[in-house]
Amino acid sequence: MGKEILSYDDLLQIVELIKSAEAFSEFHLKIGDIELDLRRSRPGTSGPAVAGAAPLPAVAESAKVGALVRIDNDIPEPAPRMSELPSDIPAESVVIRSPMVGTFYRSPEPGAKPFVEVGQRVSAETTVCIIEVMKLMNSLPAGSAGRVTHVLVADAQPVEMGQPLIVIDPKS
Amino acid sequence: MGRLRFIDVTLRDGHQCLWATRMTTAMMTPILSTIDRAGYDYVNMLGGAVFDVCVRYLHENPWRRVEMLSSRLSTPTDGFLRGQSLYTFELFPDDIVELNSQVLARNGLKNVTVYDALNDNRNVEVPIASAKAAGMTVTAVTVYTVSPVHTDDYYAARIRELIALGADRVGVKDPTGLLTPERAKTLFPVVMRAAGETKVELHSHCQSSLAPEVYSEAIRAGFHYVHTAVMPLANGASLPAVEEIAERAAALGVDTALDMEAIREVSGYFSWLCIREGKPRGRVVAYDPSLYSHQVPGGMISNLKSTLQTMRMGDRLPEILEEVGRVREDLGYPILVSPFAQYVVTQAVLNVMQGERYRTIPDEIRKYAMGYYGRLAATPSREFLERAQVEPGVLAGERAGTHVEPWVPRLRQALGPKAHDEDILLAAFYDKELLAPLAGEARSYSYRTSPLLELVQYLRRRPEVGEARVRVAGTELALAR
Numbered sequence A: 001m002g003k004e005i006l007s008y009d010d011l012l013q014i015v016e017l018i019k020s021a022e023a024f025s026e027f028h029l030k031i032g033d034i035e036l037d038l039r040r041s042r043p044g045t046s047g048p049a050v051a052g053a054a055p056l057p058a059v060a061e062s063a064k065v066g067a068l069v070r071i072d073n074d075i076p077e078p079a080p081r082m083s084e085l086p087s088d089i090p091a092e093s094v095v096i097r098s099p100m101v102g103t104f105y106r107s108p109e110p111g112a113k114p115f116v117e118v119g120q121r122v123s124a125e126t127t128v129c130i131i132e133v134m135k136l137m138n139s140l141p142a143g144s145a146g147r148v149t150h151v152l153v154a155d156a157q158p159v160e161m162g163q164p165l166i167v168i169d170p171k172s
Numbered sequence B: 001m002g003r004l005r006f007i008d009v010t011l012r013d014g015h016q017c018l019w020a021t022r023m024t025t026a027m028m029t030p031i032l033s034t035i036d037r038a039g040y041d042y043v044n045m046l047g048g049a050v051f052d053v054c055v056r057y058l059h060e061n062p063w064r065r066v067e068m069l070s071s072r073l074s075t076p077t078d079g080f081l082r083g084q085s086l087y088t089f090e091l092f093p094d095d096i097v098e099l100n101s102q103v104l105a106r107n108g109l110k111n112v113t114v115y116d117a118l119n120d121n122r123n124v125e126v127p128i129a130s131a132k133a134a135g136m137t138v139t140a141v142t143v144y145t146v147s148p149v150h151t152d153d154y155y156a157a158r159i160r161e162l163i164a165l166g167a168d169r170v171g172v173k174d175p176t177g178l179l180t181p182e183r184a185k186t187l188f189p190v191v192m193r194a195a196g197e198t199k200v201e202l203h204s205h206c207q208s209s210l211a212p213e214v215y216s217e218a219i220r221a222g223f224h225y226v227h228t229a230v231m232p233l234a235n236g237a238s239l240p241a242v243e244e245i246a247e248r249a250a251a252l253g254v255d256t257a258l259d260m261e262a263i264r265e266v267s268g269y270f271s272w273l274c275i276r277e278g279k280p281r282g283r284v285v286a287y288d289p290s291l292y293s294h295q296v297p298g299g300m301i302s303n304l305k306s307t308l309q310t311m312r313m314g315d316r317l318p319e320i321l322e323e324v325g326r327v328r329e330d331l332g333y334p335i336l337v338s339p340f341a342q343y344v345v346t347q348a349v350l351n352v353m354q355g356e357r358y359r360t361i362p363d364e365i366r367k368y369a370m371g372y373y374g375r376l377a378a379t380p381s382r383e384f385l386e387r388a389q390v391e392p393g394v395l396a397g398e399r400a401g402t403h404v405e406p407w408v409p410r411l412r413q414a415l416g417p418k419a420h421d422e423d424i425l426l427a428a429f430y431d432k433e434l435l436a437p438l439a440g441e442a443r444s445y446s447y448r449t450s451p452l453l454e455l456v457q458y459l460r461r462r463p464e465v466g467e468a469r470v471r472v473a474g475t476e477l478a479l480a481r
Helices: A008-020 B010-018 B025-036 B048-058 B062-072 B094-106 B121-133 B152-164 B181-195 B211-221 B242-251 B260-277 B298-310 B314-330 B340-354 B363-369 B382-388 B408-415 B421-429 B432-439 B451-460
Strands: A026-031 A034-040 A094-097 A102-105 A127-133 A136-141 A146-151 A157-159 A164-169 B005-008 B042-046 B077-081 B111-114 B137-143 B169-174 B199-204 B225-228 B465-472 B475-480
Touching: A008 A026, A008 A034, A008 B260, A008 B451, A127 A164, A127 B340, A136 B340, A136 B363, B005 B242, B010 B025, B010 B042, B010 B048, B025 B062, B025 B260, B042 B048, B042 B062, B048 B062, B048 B421, B048 B432, B062 B077, B094 B121, B094 B408, B094 B421, B111 B121, B121 B137, B121 B152, B137 B152, B137 B199, B152 B169, B152 B181, B169 B181, B181 B199, B181 B211, B199 B211, B211 B225, B211 B242, B225 B242, B242 B260, B260 B451, B298 B314, B298 B340, B314 B340, B340 B363, B363 B382, B408 B421, B421 B432, B451 B465, B451 B475
Parallel strands: B005 B042, B005 B225, B042 B077, B077 B111, B111 B137, B137 B169, B169 B199, B199 B225
Antiparallel strands: A026 A034, A034 B465, A094 A164, A102 A127, A102 A157, A127 A136, A146 A164, B465 B475
């Protein structure tokens, strides 16, 4: 490619001038060899695009550049409310609460069998669920032996710190 | 007179650091022929974030980008691989790592640059051997950080390991821009001695704004290659500008063989893209000493801020950054790059959120402490080990890749005997739903552009412009709608 008749520096300068002249209906520019005249369309005559122009690259998706390095911070909004305990829970039940803000998972990976089902017997060490925080997984143990009586949160739901998750009846 | 060679990272790290990796293939193709004239020795165009953003956000098949750029450029193309984790943070079995090398070579990639985030170089054994077996050359780099255990001798030992593993070139990768000219003065001569006859590269970022000065030290120490980007995609969280480093090399009496005319045009094109696409331009940042205490990359801090806001903990950022420094020490000084940066930051958030240190320890951090991902730089603190109840390094006896069973037979069975190797790999990396948008028809690209053409297209996109007349030198153009 030979020497450009218009440089990128010229282009940047021209576009900056066009942007700053938005309020005017006519625009005349002459810098050295370069001359540019623009005239505003009359209202209601937004005709077809210029014929013969090369196909356009897609117009920029809006200038949203948030995080600079890691972009996949699609952490869901935590639920704004703190679920209450159901009224039918026996007084001596053990309630497993979320130790942090995060996302509740019932199974080790999508589509896999849940860690525990209602009615299942567990020991203190049995993993009952995972809370995901910032993409890291935290397995929660039952903490006491017994039978699972309630699973209070649906899979993949955001949970608050202290929110009740699973109820265990230690005596059954 | 010495010669300094350049590896261009504009099409990879430049936009990864400044545009959240959102540069599309269509934005690259019009300027490739000019990049080819710039006099670079390699064009780095692939890395973990590029691969991932292609799939997740741009819905582009990353293999097609590798193939397209490698065939359009006569300058050899290069791709960064995160050791046994390739493009992700997951640990892959050897057969996936090997197949990936074959697929990259088949698509025309000429060089891979490999590193392990823990500097456990057993994790680059299979990436190096398989890349060479597939006919590519290999640069193996060691990752720089600041800690009491990451001494000059530590890095000399890593460089010797990489050479013993068969690396064609070695280098120092400073992902967070922590290198200072003072440290470079002692470290670089040690690295050069350890490298012996093997050529040495430098890759550093500008977060602290000291990188150009560090590059001057590398030139003085006799480094052979430096990684740079063109001005609009340099500085800030990105790497130094090729224009600035070329000037420094000239001032130090070192030849560069760059075509500055071509580089001016490439820079102009990307300056224009910043305006056209509404993307930020790289800016020189002020020196910030706090970078050296928490070491969290700038991009990650902005990400952390938004995460904390959704957790309604937005006001606790300073406290968390302070805790990051302590957690890093407790964990045996992992380098704050992916995925370990996430581990350390998340543990710090948990410690602050729960008001008690290490009440909850994520499963991945326990695995890290047990050496599942590789050897630790130093033994974790007693406080952490007591809470985690793990034996440090107990799993580090074997190379991390041996912890995972082969995947390829299972994936071939699932996808059928006719499945393409490229699809086997994509299925290893991603869920089916994420891959569905990639199946569309091949895109067409434009391979040239000019400032005048860009001006006409710009005017066309402004509906309020009814008539336009452009005169440049002997050319006249009249447009009306």
